[in-house]
Amino acid sequence: MIKRIVGILGIILGVVGIILAVVLLIGIWVINPTITNGLQGAVRSVNQGLTTTNQVLTTADTRASELRAAIQTRSENLQPLLDRFSGSVGQMRAAVDTTRSAIDVAQEVVGMANSVPLLARSLSDLPQGATFEEAARILDKLSETLVNLEQEAPNLSEAGQEVRDRISSRIEEIEGDVSRLIATVEQTRADLDRTEARIPSLINTISIVVSLIALWFGLAQYCLLLVSRRWLFESKEVVSEAVPPDAS
Helix, strand or coil, rough: CCHHHHHHHHHHHHHHHHHHHHHHHHHHHHHHHHHHHHHHHHHHHHHHHHHHHHHHHHHHHHHHHHHHHHHHHHCCCHHHHHHHHHHHHHHHHHHHHHHHHHHHHHHHHHHHCCHHHHHHHHHHCCHHHHHHHHHHHHHHHHHHHHHHHHHHHHHHHHHHHHHHHHHHHHHHHHHHHHHHHHHHHHHHHHHHHHHHHHHHHHHHHHHHHHHHHHHHHHHHHHHHHHHHEEEEEHHHHHHHCCCCCCCC
C-alpha cells in the first residue's frame, strides 16, 4: 500500500517536474532577447548621457580658456568682459550639474550590475568605484572654485593686474579640473562601450547554463517518473496476487 502511494506521488512529482523543466527551458530563450536589449538599452542610455556631458564639458573648457585670455588682455571697456564672465560661469555651473547627474546615473547602473555576483564577475570592464569617487572629488572642487570665482567677479572692475592674475589663476584651476573630468568621462564611456558589446555573449552563456540545468532537472524528473510508474505497477501485481480467485 505504501509503495503504491509513493508511486502515485512520484508520478505526480515527475510530471510536474518535467513540465517545469520544459517551461524553464523554453522561457529562458524567450526572454533572452528582452534581457539583452534591456541591459544594452540601460548601458546605452547612460553612455548617451555621458556623451552629452562630454560635449558640455568641452564647451565649458573652451569658454574658460577664452575667458582667461580675455582677462589677461587689458581693455578700457570692461563691461563686455563682465558679461562674458557671468555667462561663462553660468555655463560651467550647468556643466557641473549635468556631469553630476550623468555620473550618478552611471553609478546606479553599475551598482545594480555589481549586486548580481555573476554579472559583476563577468562584466569586468564596468567602471570601478574609484572612478566615480574621483569624478565626485573633481566636481566638488570645481564647484568650490566656481563659487570663489563668482566672489571675485566684482573685483574685475578694479582692472588691476594683480586682480586679473588672481582671477586668471582660478580659471586655470577650472580648466585643469574640467580637463581631468573630461578624461574621467571618456574613460567611463570606453568602459561602458566594452561592457555593452559583451552583454549578448554573457546573456547567451547564462542561458546555456540555465538550459543545461533545466535539461538535467527534466531528466531527473523523467527517471523519477519511470521508477514511480514501475513501483505503482509492482504494487498492483502484489495486490492482485494477494486476492484469491473466486471459487467456481
